[in-house]
Amino acid sequence: MAERRGIAVAAGTTSTTLPAAAHWSEAFDLLATMVAVVQPDGRCLFANAAFENVLGLSRRNVLRRDWFEWFVDPSLLRDTVAAVACNEFSTSRLDAQLKRPFVSPGEPLLVHVIVNQMEQSDVTLVELIEIEQQTRQDREERALDQVRATKELIRNLAHEIKNPLGGIRGAAQLLQMEVESKGLSEYAQVIIHEADRLQALVDRLLAPHRRPHVVGDVNIHEVCERVRALIVAEFPRGLRIERDYDTSIPDFRGDREQLIQAVLNIAHNAAQALGERMVAGDARIVLRTRIARQVTLGKQRFRLALELHIEDNGPGVPEAIRDRIFYPLVSGRDGGSGLGLTLAQTFVAQHQGTIECESEPGRTLFKITMPLP
Incomplete structure (x- = not known):
């Protein structure tokens, strides 16, 4: 050449x-x-x-x-x-x-x-x-605005809930000590239990804003391998996790634990959505890394960026919530808290990155894009 x-x-x-x-x-x-x-x-x-x-x-x-x-x-x-x-x-x-x-x-x-x-x-x-370039840029700007608005909403809402919640729990404890009826005591215990459950939810909402940002050298493939090991341990049968890595991607500065949690939340959602395919034995999740060049993130231009794709062959995100999946407390699964993707988006945003989702029956792709040095 x-x-x-x-x-x-x-x-x-x-x-x-x-x-x-x-x-x-x-x-x-x-x-x-x-x-x-x-x-x-x-x-x-x-x-x-x-x-x-x-x-x-x-x-x-x-x-x-x-x-x-x-x-x-x-x-x-x-x-x-x-x-x-x-x-x-x-x-x-x-x-x-x-x-x-x-x-x-x-x-x-x-x-x-x-x-x-x-x-x-x-x-x-x-x-x-x-x-579709302009459409995509507009979508990224809306997503960043959403992250900021969601962060402020969660912080304010959590504090508004937390203060009266402590009073409710304390009153229920006092009531439990005062009443002699076993039935009334059980009702008080229900109040205490539900107050504790709400407290745990509030703590989860506030966790990404309280947790210190521990910056160090991060290898994205070590993050992917950690997530892969955790998913395989929980879903040992009927699920194949494929790796398609660009090993030339350099290390970068970031919070390793936050990124593991962000990728794990997405991959875990994918695994849970693959229940029927696991029974059939053809469930598949792909972890793919690529380099992107000359990328604009949050109105800032970066020469190099990391693209991490998390793709599955599940039924897809329900159309009714497709545009709202990163909102807090929005879940397409019975029993889901609706916080996994919200926290993932928050952690990625703290690394100046974005998350996008493309979904249709048989294929759902989450793409994390973050700047590289």
Whole structure:
């Protein structure tokens, strides 16, 4: 493989040189949109970091293949690139579907394609913009606003509950000591028991805000392995946990125990939802790690980010609560407290990260994204 002043070119390509290649490479890699320099014959001379990230492949592998093969229907795009390269148009736009065979679930990505002329003949600059990109950014901003609002709501609500709760329990204890009737004493004991249960719930609500943030070096794969061991110990039969790790992901600074709890809450929910599939013997959870580049989290741009996917083949999140699953006390399972995902979101947010959920019958995917150094 040859290197031309900072732009990687696949082995076997011509010696075409691109002007100011070094600073082009650096500038294009900072873009959130996908950019490629393409010839009409499908030879790709350059692909930026965003293109790598969306395809889930390294730049070297992207450049080895015919660039048009990455699209579901390449004929119109091929004709458009050829027309722009031949100076029939200075620029042209169209919509296309980009294949993503190496990114779960491998579904095509709908993109808006802009093909532009370049000073050099027979070469075009192609920009691909995810049509849902703005929608996703809006969704992330709403999620961050929700985390802040939920945090404040929980803190205020918990304190409002806690103060009268202590008085109720104390009065019930005094009443139990005063009454002689066994029946009345049992009623007082019920009040004490329920007050203790509510106290435990309040403590769980306040736990992430009370617990100190213990920062140290964290290896995400050690976190995943710890969660995997705990899930396997609780569900030893009928459940397969697959690991799909990118071992090149570096360690980062964070609270290891908080992250274990966040991932465990999600994985444990997934395992509980797989009851019927465990009986059938085909229950599956996938733990997948990937690197993302040029990611915006909380209106801040990060050069590198970690993506952790927790995917299962269960029945999916009920549609009625799909938009509210991170709200406190919202649960799709009988007997669930509705706090697991709320706490997971809080712990991830404390690491400047976000959690997203995609769900349909047969596939539920939770994606945790956190910045890397």
